[in-house]
Amino acid sequence: xxxxxxxxxxxxxxxxxxxxxxxxxxxxxxxxxxxxxxxxxxxxxxxxxxxxxxxxxxxxxxxxxxxxxxxxxxxxxxxxxxxxxxxxxxxxxxxxxxxxxxxxxxxxxxxxx
Amino acid sequence: xxxxxxxxxxxxxxxxxxxxxxxxxxxxxxxxxxxxxxxxxxxxxxxxxxxxxxxxxxxxxxxxxxxxxxxxxxxxxxxxxxxxxxxxxxxxxxxxxxxxxxxxxxxxxxxxxxxx
Numbered sequence: 001x002x003x004x005x006x007x008x009x010x011x012x013x014x015x016x017x018x019x020x021x022x023x024x025x026x027x028x029x030x031x032x033x034x035x036x037x038x039x040x041x042x043x044x045x046x047x048x049x050x051x052x053x054x055x056x057x058x059x060x061x062x063x064x065x066x067x068x069x070x071x072x073x074x075x076x077x078x079x080x081x082x083x084x085x086x087x088x089x090x091x092x093x094x095x096x097x098x099x100x101x102x103x104x105x106x107x108x109x110x111x112x113x
Numbered sequence: 114x115x116x117x118x119x120x121x122x123x124x125x126x127x128x129x130x131x132x133x134x135x136x137x138x139x140x141x142x143x144x145x146x147x148x149x150x151x152x153x154x155x156x157x158x159x160x161x162x163x164x165x166x167x168x169x170x171x172x173x174x175x176x177x178x179x180x181x182x183x184x185x186x187x188x189x190x191x192x193x194x195x196x197x198x199x200x201x202x203x204x205x206x207x208x209x210x211x212x213x214x215x216x217x218x219x220x221x222x223x224x225x226x227x228x229x
Binding site: 006034036041042043044046049100101102104105106 | 155
């Protein structure tokens with residue numbers, strides 16, 4: 001049973017527009033959520049995170065929104081750039097469980113020039 | 114070191130042989146994680162270490178897989194009698210674990226294992 005799901009395997013966006021990547025989770029014990037970005041042949045790199053005590057966290061062009069009641073989070077990238085093309089993984093952890101990350105299946109974002 | 118280091122970066126092995134994958138975490142990081150990514154799949158959790166102990170081994174796919182960590186630092190993931198379905202990128206990550214606090218994990222570049 002997947003505890004973290006990314007239902008869109010791929011997303012294509014025009015340069016300059018907004019990219020919205022979605023993630024759903026089922027485990028109510030998760031209290032920390034992260035987004036990782038992965039280029040081919042490289043390990044995932046941390047992008048942005050949000051604690052369950054917040055509903056929004058912003059870092060430059062990247063904003064993560066958390067809706068705890070819906071067990072849903074999203075990553076907004078504005079404006080999207082061709083260099084943002086990568087696979088984005090949503091991850092969640094529970095502070096009482098050693099911060100082990102549970103990942104979603106990933107969404108491949110393609111930003112077209 | 115500056116980041117998580119994994120070796121080898123690529124490994125091709127014959128079916129039935131044993132392989133050993135190595136991970137050097139970021140200095141001072143007490144938590145270490147192994148994941149694998151099969152072709153076209155997401156990140157599959159394998160095992161988690163806190164110091165030298167492994168509180169969660171639930172992700173190891175079979176008894177052919179084992180891992181150890183010595184000195185609270187380097188970890189090795191061993192796959193015995195490799196099978197073709199073991200082919201994947203094996204990723205190691207480490208984090209600065211703090212009780213009841215959340216921190217991000219940092220990943221190495223991975224070891225691409227191909228079983229032929």
